[in-house]
Amino acid sequence: MDLDLSPYFSEALRDYKSPSQIARNVTEKWAKDNLYCPKCGSQLKQHRNNTEVYDFFCDHSNQEFLLFPTPLEEFQLKSTKSFPCNGFPTKILGSGYDAALRRLDGGMFPSLILLHYERKAEEVRDGMLIHRLSIPPSSIRPRKPLSNSARREGWRGYEIIMHGIPYVGRIPFIEEGKVTEKETVLAKWKYVENIMEGTPNDRSWRSEIMLIVDKLPPSFTLQDVYSQESNLRNLYPRNFHIRDKIRQQLQVLRDKGHIKFVGNGRYQKSA
Numbered sequence: 001m002d003l004d005l006s007p008y009f010s011e012a013l014r015d016y017k018s019p020s021q022i023a024r025n026v027t028e029k030w031a032k033d034n035l036y037c038p039k040c041g042s043q044l045k046q047h048r049n050n051t052e053v054y055d056f057f058c059d060h061s062n063q064e065f066l067l068f069p070t071p072l073e074e075f076q077l078k079s080t081k082s083f084p085c086n087g088f089p090t091k092i093l094g095s096g097y098d099a100a101l102r103r104l105d106g107g108m109f110p111s112l113i114l115l116h117y118e119r120k121a122e123e124v125r126d127g128m129l130i131h132r133l134s135i136p137p138s139s140i141r142p143r144k145p146l147s148n149s150a151r152r153e154g155w156r157g158y159e160i161i162m163h164g165i166p167y168v169g170r171i172p173f174i175e176e177g178k179v180t181e182k183e184t185v186l187a188k189w190k191y192v193e194n195i196m197e198g199t200p201n202d203r204s205w206r207s208e209i210m211l212i213v214d215k216l217p218p219s220f221t222l223q224d225v226y227s228q229e230s231n232l233r234n235l236y237p238r239n240f241h242i243r244d245k246i247r248q249q250l251q252v253l254r255d256k257g258h259i260k261f262v263g264n265g266r267y268q269k270s271a
């Protein structure tokens with residue numbers, strides 16, 4: 001993986017004028033030449049422009065990806081540079097809320113590729129994959145619909161809230177200019193597929209419980225998780241067995257080795 005964007009910039013600057021078109025062109029071409037499928041390791045392919053909602057795909061293992069490139073903020077907070085933020089914005093803007101929800105319900109929402117690049121140095125700085133199975137419906141929110149005068153009336157964009165995605169689903173492949181070993185990325189991808197096994201509804205619950213566990217210390221109690229019951233009730237107003245659901249999902253996480261039960265209602269996160 002070569003992080004140098006300069007050949008792509010010189011080409012794009014010749015062909016385009018608008019900064020957003022240049023950015024799109026540069027990052028897409030770079031991604032096409034450099035990115036591999038995190039499931040099987042083979043080269044990703046790019047859809048022809050405007051023909052598909054997914055930017056990239058792998059035809060070996062039937063994976064779809066959306067690319068979200070952002071220029072690096074010059075005055076970035078140090079605290080947001082490392083995991084789980086890796087310097088990426090807290091919200092990712094997408095288009096077509098209703099279609100996105102339908103795809104999510106049908107288990108067809110694509111995985112995301114987040115890219116950070118430095119315009120001046122013409123270099124990719126950070127890259128993170130978001131595994132589609134780890135994206136719960138609660139992390140996708142509608143934006144204000146377009147006004148009546150807009151071309152497509154009532155059409156709504158969406159935003160993906162980064163802090164609504166459990167840590168396990170965020171897989172860095174470039175961190176501050178350092179490329180992660182491919183084997184590590186593939187192993188993490190596989191880990192998510194195992195831990196997020198189940199129906200879309202199962203996965204949604206598991207993500208919510210993992211989000212709670214992410215924020216707890218390495219050793220925690222069942223009571224700590226129960227203390228978030230009211231948030232879960234807001235998310236699942238028609239479910240009257242929230243505590244049963246919590247215990248069920250903790251058990252799945254334990255069976256899959258993500259947490260350990262150490263007795264007396266106490267759990268330990270696996271390393």
Ligand SMILES: [Zn+2]
Nearest residue numbers: 037040058061
């Ligand atoms: Zn693949």
